[in-house]
Amino acid sequence: xxxxxxxxxxLVKPTQTLTLTCTFxxxxxxxxxxxxGWIRQPPGKALEWLALIYWNEDKRYGPSLKSRLTITKDTSxxxxxxxxxxxxxxxxxxxxxxxWTNDAFDIWGQGTMVTVSS
Amino acid sequence: QSVLTQAPSTxxxxxxxxxxxxxGTTSNIGxxxxxxxxxxxxxxxxxxxxxxxxxxxxxxxxxxxxxxxTSASLAISGLRSEDEADYYCGTWDDSLSGPIFGGGTKLTxx
Numbered sequence: 001x002x003x004x005x006x007x008x009x010x011l012v013k014p015t016q017t018l019t020l021t022c023t024f025x026x027x028x029x030x031x032x033x034x035x036x037g038w039i040r041q042p043p044g045k046a047l048e049w050l051a052l053i054y055w056n057e058d059k060r061y062g063p064s065l066k067s068r069l070t071i072t073k074d075t076s077x078x079x080x081x082x083x084x085x086x087x088x089x090x091x092x093x094x095x096x097x098x099x100w101t102n103d104a105f106d107i108w109g110q111g112t113m114v115t116v117s118s
Numbered sequence: 119q120s121v122l123t124q125a126p127s128t129x130x131x132x133x134x135x136x137x138x139x140x141x142g143t144t145s146n147i148g149x150x151x152x153x154x155x156x157x158x159x160x161x162x163x164x165x166x167x168x169x170x171x172x173x174x175x176x177x178x179x180x181x182x183x184x185x186x187x188t189s190a191s192l193a194i195s196g197l198r199s200e201d202e203a204d205y206y207c208g209t210w211d212d213s214l215s216g217p218i219f220g221g222g223t224k225l226t227x228x
Contacts, residue, residue, distance in 0.1 A: 047219040060216045104153035104168040
């Protein structure tokens with residue numbers, strides 16, 4: 001059974017850097033073709049893919065936020081970390097992580113709500 | 119503005135069959151698998167369909183996916199009140215080199 005949980009601050013100030021951690025079990029990021037990604041959803045709005053990291057360190061970023069994002073993995077800890085620089089109130093959203101398998105984001109974490117406000 | 123186009127809302131009555139559509143281009147739906155999610159308010163999205171029409175274990179066969187050209191559809195038969203949710207389509211986009219989502223369709227069960 002695959003489970004994922006997102007963790008990080010619930011409140012950040014504008015211009016600060018956000019660091020989110022996805023801790024998972026039931027899958028391994030050393031398995032070929034497996035990836036873990038981050039997706040966000042502003043209140044009342046649609047899903048937006050942010051970043052994806054594969055088992056082989058291949059990294060992909062959403063074009064609109066690419067310059068602000070960094071995704072890394074720690075295979076031994078079963079964790080994927082996303083950092084987003086220069087946070088703005090428009091970045092207020094629920095942030096989800098999910099494994100990329102079978103050409104889709106499979107089981108999703110419960111999400112973590114991040115509010116950007118001074 | 120989402121790369122994939124979905125109608126903002128649709129509705130149906132219990133027992134009815136409804137279809138939710140998703141329109142894309144040759145760089146996404148036209149060349150890659152489509153997936154569908156159901157999101158109940160306050161909850162994380164749940165995968166309903168992957169690889170165009172495959173259902174994960176536990177997803178009722180009332181939910182079915184199909185694709186033709188650069189468009190895809192999710193059909194829900196035998197509509198139930200618990201089907202009231204937001205539905206999102208998604209796929210891979212070759213131009214963006216990453217996954218994309220539709221804007222979502224809110225299904226109301228009358």
